[in-house]
Amino acid sequence: MPKKTRDYDNVFKTMKYKHKRLFISVINDIFKKNYPMDAKVEVLPSEGYLSEDGTADGSRKIEEQVSDFVIRIGGEVYLLECQSYDDGSMAVRIAEYAFIAARQSASWDAGRAVIPMPRFSVIYVKRTDRTPETTKITFAFPDGQTVDYESENVILEKLTKEYIVEKKLFPYIPFYIARYEKDIVLEKNIDRAAEDLAYFRDEMLRLYGEGELTAEELIDLAGFVNTIITHIADGNKNEGRLVEVMGGTVIETESERLMRQGIRQGIRQGQAKMLVEMGQEDGLEEAAILRRLQEKLSLSLEEAESCMEKYGKIPV
Numbered sequence: 444m445p446k447k448t449r450d451y452d453n454v455f456k457t458m459k460y461k462h463k464r465l466f467i468s469v470i471n472d473i474f475k476k477n478y479p480m481d482a483k484v485e486v487l488p489s490e491g492y493l494s495e496d497g498t499a500d501g502s503r504k505i506e507e508q509v510s511d512f513v514i515r516i517g518g519e520v521y522l523l524e525c526q527s528y529d530d531g532s533m534a535v536r537i538a539e540y541a542f543i544a545a546r547q548s549a550s551w552d553a554g555r556a557v558i559p560m561p562r563f564s565v566i567y568v569k570r571t572d573r574t575p576e577t578t579k580i581t582f583a584f585p586d587g588q589t590v591d592y593e594s595e596n597v598i599l600e601k602l603t604k605e606y607i608v609e610k611k612l613f614p615y616i617p618f619y620i621a622r623y624e625k626d627i628v629l630e631k632n633i634d635r636a637a638e639d640l641a642y643f644r645d646e647m648l649r650l651y652g653e654g655e656l657t658a659e660e661l662i663d664l665a666g667f668v669n670t671i672i673t674h675i676a677d678g679n680k681n682e683g684r685l686v687e688v689m690g691g692t693v694i695e696t697e698s699e700r701l702m703r704q705g706i707r708q709g710i711r712q713g714q715a716k717m718l719v720e721m722g723q724e725d726g727l728e729e730a731a732i733l734r735r736l737q738e739k740l741s742l743s744l745e746e747a748e749s750c751m752e753k754y755g756k757i758p759v
Contacts, residue, residue, distance in 0.1 A: 450674040451568055454617050454667045455525040459486060459512045462660055466514065468611040470521055473564045473597060478516050480611075480655075487513040487520065487547060513544045513561065520544060520561035527568050527621075529575055537563055538580045541592070566597040568618045574598060604639050608646045611655060616643050617667035620675065620685070627672075627681045640668065640688040665689040 458465065463484045470476055512523040522544055524537060541560050549558045565578050579593035599615055600622045607615050620627075623636040644665070651661045669686045676682035733747045 450670055451525065451527055451618070454670055455512070455614070458614050458617075458663075458667065459514075461663065462614075463514065465613040465660065466512070466523070467516065469523070469614055470514075470516060472610050472612060473595075474521070474562055476516075476519075482516055485515040487515055487544065513540075520548065520559070522561045522563040523566060524563070525566045525568065528571060529567070529573055533565060533575075534578050534580050537565065537578055538592070541580075560592060562594065564594050564597055566599065566615075568599055568621050569624070570598050570600040604642055608643070608650075611650070613647075613656070613660070613664060616647070616664055617671050619643065620668065620671055624675050627675050627685070628677075628679070630679050630681055633681050633685065637685060637688055640685060643668070644689055 463486055464480065467478050467480055467482055467484060471478055512521075512525075514521050514523075522537070522541055524533070524540065526533065541563055542558070545558045545560045549556055551557070563578070567574050575596060576598070577593055577595050579591060582590045582592065584590075599618055602612070602615065604619065606612075607619065619639065620636060623633060623639075625631075626633055627636065647656060647661055647664060650656050651658065656664075666689075668689050672685045672689075673682055676685065729751065733744070733751060
């Protein structure tokens with residue numbers, strides 16, 4: 444069974460610090476916004492709250508809880524919470540997280556305070572019969588007034604791989620494989636899982652070639668996928684096959700290291716093959732394809748010619 448670690452949290456939180464730009468498309472999709480991908484994204488302090496938690500011996504301890512992601516884009520504040528499953532307390536936790544975020548932007552004077560609550564959404568990596576479609580918080584006041592504060596949840600299992608790529612929802616890609624968790628854990632047939640991973644790999648390479656992803660984003664996304672795979676498979680026979688689809692190497696999400704040289708070379712080879720094929724489809728002369736290889740991948744003339752020998756033809 445999957446290891447009891449915080450790999451899902453670690454991947455999500457590493458993405459928010461290293462690649463916060465990628466969440467612009469997520470915000471656009473959830474909240475029907477149209478921010479450009481070069482919009483300024485500010486990660487706000489996700490100050491924790493204190494909660495009591497019972498221990499096995501009946502005593503109680505105080506522990507700090509920290510929200511997943513509070514960001515500001517274009518003057519608007521957004522709270523995103525990534526969850527594996529609904530644990531029954533999600534609505535209360537969102538209320539606390541949202542108030543903490545709102546407090547940072549509050550204004551007050553002469554006995555009156557304005558507390559602007561952020562837009563929020565809960566992203567569920569997995570789905571069960573209890574996974575809610577929406578999160579709804581009702582504030583009830585002593586005079587009988589009630590105010591509903593709610594948002595639709597994102598249930599990743601309902602999103603197709605084509606939709607994720609079309610909308611450039613890159614932060615969802617590492618968690619897509621979770622829908623195949625049961626088959627991976629029980630070492631059943633994983634052909635569909637491998638096919639879906641190959642689809643994401645090829646599409647990410649294409650989008651990198653088109654300038655939609657940077658080299659670091661591409662490498663890290665592949666590494667995050669493999670981190671989730673190893674979390675689920677926990678060393679069983681399916682792990683090697685699935686990891687190999689993304690390049691065969693795993694990064695540690697809590698570190699700042701890029702993926703090892705092996706996957707970088709594999710990605711570069713894939714990019715070279717794609718560029719040669721694109722050049723051939725565009726009807727480019729071989730000299731023009733060589734220039735494309737050199738420009739896009741920073742290759743020497745000899746390296747570009749070597750790629751042409753491997754993936755295409757060069758003049759004899």
